[in-house]
Amino acid sequence: MPEVTTSNSGVGPDSTGVSDAGLDGVHEAVRHICPLNEVLDRVSGKWAIGVLTLTGAEEVVRFTEFERGIPGISRRMLTLTLRNLERDGLLTRTVYATVPPRTEYRLTEAAQELAQTLSLLTDWAKRHQAHVQASRVAYDETH
């Protein structure tokens, strides 16, 4: 299991004594981002969201269906993504020892909730897509 090691967040508790006191509000706020990073660590990586979204829409998905449904993904990346999601308890993998073999993936309950939350992010993206686009153009012109 050499790759896609889900990176060790970094914003973890490896703090550097922020005990100057007086910024308790700040410290309190930062503590909230730790679990968030855990989420994004496992949702990041260019393909995980595609897998989650696709599975959320199809209920049960086979390996080949992912390959066709997610344009541009390689066999390797699909496998890696699938394994990580399975490892994190977001996807269940069922192998049928038939000929030819058949493997089915489906979301766990936890992942179904996640998928719904992710859809809210999609909504945000759709609403502000133009704004972001315009901001970039403007920024790139002036810098």
Next chain:
Amino acid sequence: MPEVTTSNSGVGPDSTGVSDAGLDGVHEAVRHICPLNEVLDRVSGKWAIGVLTLTGAEEVVRFTEFERGIPGISRRMLTLTLRNLERDGLLTRTVYATVPPRTEYRLTEAAQELAQTLSLLTDWAKRHQAHVQASRVAYDETH
């Protein structure tokens, strides 16, 4: 501007003729993930969420406050993250030509909405943290 180029999503329209027909449902579902990837592309990168969360809690934040508030971040990465967020129209940067200099960052309206949505993800993470943790341990033991 050589780094943190916000990566070109990859799940873009560079499709490979998925015109087999019959899987319109799938194709329809995948089209929804494109904007989502745009969001995550700019929110990913290990530090962006920390910046957004911190700024959301503090209203207005100075450069040095970020450094102290986000344990482990380097000057370089902070600057890069800040610039990207500014470029995407999520952060405003106000420089006061005083001595010593003073720079203030605050969220745009769009970013404030995003921050709220991200907090929902945090909630999810908190609720399922234990489950994910347990799943990993179990997975690592059997593989």
Next chain:
DNA sequence: CCGAATCCGCTCAGATACTG
């Protein structure tokens, strides 16, 4: 105080080839 510039290691992710 707020950065910019350079050097460099590490991981991610693509291409390719092989297996049960």
Next chain:
DNA sequence: CAGTATCTGAGCGGATTCGG
């Protein structure tokens, strides 16, 4: 059909140094 294995380039991100 559903993977695994190996090689490789590209870019992220850390440490350090210099400037306004």
